[in-house]
Amino acid sequence: MNSQDALLNEIHNDLYGRSVINTCPGNTSDGTAAYTKRILLTGGAGFIGSALVRKLVFNYPQYFVLVIDKLDYCSSLNNLHPFLPSPTLSAQLPRPPPPTNFKFIHGDITDCETVQTAMTAYQIDTVIHLAAQTHVDKSFGESIEFTKNNVLGAHVMLEAARKAFSESPVLGSENGVVDTETKADKIKRMESKRFIYVSTDEVYGEVPFGQPDCKEDAPLAPSNPYSATKAAAECMVQAYHKSFHLPVIITRSNNVYGPSQYPEKIFPKFIMSLLNASTATINSNTAAMSHLNGIDTHGKLRADFSAANGKSKSQIRSQRRTSLAGGHCFIHGSGEHSRTYLYVTDVADALDVILHRGEVGQVYNIGAGHEINNLAFAKDLIHRMVAVPEQQQQEEEDDAEELRADGDRRGLSIGQHRHQETVRHLKKCMTCAERIVFVEDRAFNDRRYAVDATKLLNLGWSPKVDFEDGIQKTIDWYRDYGRSWWGDIHRALYPHSVRLSAEYDSDSAATSTAAPSPLPSQAASPLLAASPLRPSSPKT
Numbered sequence: 001m002n003s004q005d006a007l008l009n010e011i012h013n014d015l016y017g018r019s020v021i022n023t024c025p026g027n028t029s030d031g032t033a034a035y036t037k038r039i040l041l042t043g044g045a046g047f048i049g050s051a052l053v054r055k056l057v058f059n060y061p062q063y064f065v066l067v068i069d070k071l072d073y074c075s076s077l078n079n080l081h082p083f084l085p086s087p088t089l090s091a092q093l094p095r096p097p098p099p100t101n102f103k104f105i106h107g108d109i110t111d112c113e114t115v116q117t118a119m120t121a122y123q124i125d126t127v128i129h130l131a132a133q134t135h136v137d138k139s140f141g142e143s144i145e146f147t148k149n150n151v152l153g154a155h156v157m158l159e160a161a162r163k164a165f166s167e168s169p170v171l172g173s174e175n176g177v178v179d180t181e182t183k184a185d186k187i188k189r190m191e192s193k194r195f196i197y198v199s200t201d202e203v204y205g206e207v208p209f210g211q212p213d214c215k216e217d218a219p220l221a222p223s224n225p226y227s228a229t230k231a232a233a234e235c236m237v238q239a240y241h242k243s244f245h246l247p248v249i250i251t252r253s254n255n256v257y258g259p260s261q262y263p264e265k266i267f268p269k270f271i272m273s274l275l276n277a278s279t280a281t282i283n284s285n286t287a288a289m290s291h292l293n294g295i296d297t298h299g300k301l302r303a304d305f306s307a308a309n310g311k312s313k314s315q316i317r318s319q320r321r322t323s324l325a326g327g328h329c330f331i332h333g334s335g336e337h338s339r340t341y342l343y344v345t346d347v348a349d350a351l352d353v354i355l356h357r358g359e360v361g362q363v364y365n366i367g368a369g370h371e372i373n374n375l376a377f378a379k380d381l382i383h384r385m386v387a388v389p390e391q392q393q394q395e396e397e398d399d400a401e402e403l404r405a406d407g408d409r410r411g412l413s414i415g416q417h418r419h420q421e422t423v424r425h426l427k428k429c430m431t432c433a434e435r436i437v438f439v440e441d442r443a444f445n446d447r448r449y450a451v452d453a454t455k456l457l458n459l460g461w462s463p464k465v466d467f468e469d470g471i472q473k474t475i476d477w478y479r480d481y482g483r484s485w486w487g488d489i490h491r492a493l494y495p496h497s498v499r500l501s502a503e504y505d506s507d508s509a510a511t512s513t514a515a516p517s518p519l520p521s522q523a524a525s526p527l528l529a530a531s532p533l534r535p536s537s538p539k540t
């Protein structure tokens with residue numbers, strides 16, 4: 001399937017494979033009154049948010065979905081392309097009109113005015129709050145940003161919801177405007193609203209093997225700045241429930257994977273890195289590649305590396321650039337840390353179930369995925385994506401040897417050439433072990449997380465996508481779109497993506513030029529270039 005066909009296919013079919021049909025009821029004069037729910041979803045241009053938006057907009061045409069997203073580095077309007085008018089695309093491709101039960105606002109959740117105005121204007125009765133800084137690695141270096149986005153951001157959302165949900169319909173009287181509702185009436189009316197806060201299993205802290213899975217009433221013990229901000233926001237959510245009767249629900253999910261996740265997280269990062277392997281210039285033989293293990297903590301070369309191997313600085317830099325450009329999986333620490341993965345549509349399903357059947361005041365774990373340690377995961381991906389199995393290598397060598405012998409017997413040089421070519425090719429194929437590079441661990445790396453999701457299973461949710469299927473779908477998606485969805489992602493692929501990017505880049509401007517294929521900027525992305533909603537400069 002060529003890329004235009006793939007795009008057309010995706011416009012007509014959402015991730016669930018259903019046709020995109022615009023069946024929403026007609027708007028009334030206030031724009032939203034005909035809808036039975038008016039949902040504000042923050043972070044809707046992000047990975048999980050956009051999967052949930054697709055689900056809600058297409059499955060519930062009777063609901064209105066308003067997305068607020070600041071379009072940070074890890075989100076993309078491409079995630080919302082079935083909903084946005086796109087002049088270039090519609091000129092080129094037949095496509096159904098964008099659904100009318102959807103609206104996008106480019107805005108920041110820490111901006112009280114934007115949030116409050118949007119909630120009032122669209123008479124929001126349900127908030128699903130996903131917008132957050134989510135990358136643990138980044139939180140060690142930019143923790144204040146995390147507090148602003150995740151704690152202040154959640155507080156702004158709660159306060160806006162409190163006001164919007166509790167405000168009475170204003171009634172006229174002879175003396176002016178009066179609020180006739182009693183406090184009890186207000187509380188009762190509030191009951192039909194929802195504020196769903198999407199948190200993480202990381203708030204429980206690490207759960208070593210042998211310890212029981214965390215139930216929802218386990219104490220919170222976050223161990224990195226990111227999870228601390230999520231736990232802090234949860235406290236504020238609980239406080240608004242107790243103090244103001246805000247009808248809140250909290251969810252705590254496992255690690256999530258699937259198409260369109262920004263490649264700073266291990267799953268898409270390793271996939272993109274290995275996809276780059278096929279085009280990276282592997283300019284060394286097997287023995288030289290093993291020197292990549294000379295890349296040390298932070299990806300910096302060990303001081304003794306040059307002397308020990310008698311290489312020039314430029315040779316060393318070139319090796320390091322080759323490694324950063326692609327073809328390797330950087331393992332933090334020993335790689336024994338494990339994570340449990342859930343496919344993104346299963347998480348969207350879980351949030352759907354919680355929205356409709358979840359009980360106010362409750363916390364729900366979203367879990368029961370596939371657990372794997374980081375090293376085993378890297379090896380699995382390498383075998384699926386790039387490794388030439390030893391047996392195949394041997395067979396190729398045997399075939400080449402046969403050709404040579406045959407050529408020699410017949411006095412032809414062709415067999416000799418083929419043999420040399422094959423040997424050259426096989427030398428370039430790194431083994432699985434050579435593709436794995438151990439780097440310094442995170443400042444603190446939770447060994448594993450484990451949640452008990454019985455409460456959610458009892459609501460009727462169960463995951464549908466098994467790991468085998470999910471991993472293949474994900475690899476296929478990154479093969480088709482990974483290089484163009486966000487623009488330049490080369491920094492995301494560094495061993496510690498944000499913290500040390502300055503260090504990598506300052507060493508040699510060539511680091512980025514060593515990227516194996518030209519990675520277009522966001523503006524060059526066909527969908528973004530076409531969208532009138534693309535911001536001139538993303539807010540931070």
Ligand SMILES: O=c1ccn([C@@H]2O[C@H](COP(=O)(O)OP(=O)(O)O[C@H]3O[C@H](CO)[C@@H](O)[C@H](O)[C@H]3O)[C@@H](O)[C@H]2O)c(=O)[nH]1
Pocket residue numbers: 134135136137199200201202253254255256264265266267269330331332333335337338339374442445449494495496
């Ligand atoms: O190049 C890399 C990148 C990551 N890792 C390791 O891979 C594991 C997973 O890391 P990552 O993909 O960044 O996810 P987590 O730190 O587990 O956090 C994710 O999963 C949480 C749910 O558990 C969510 O709350 C977070 O937002 C989300 O980033 C960790 O042990 C990392 O140290 C590596 O070894 N090498």
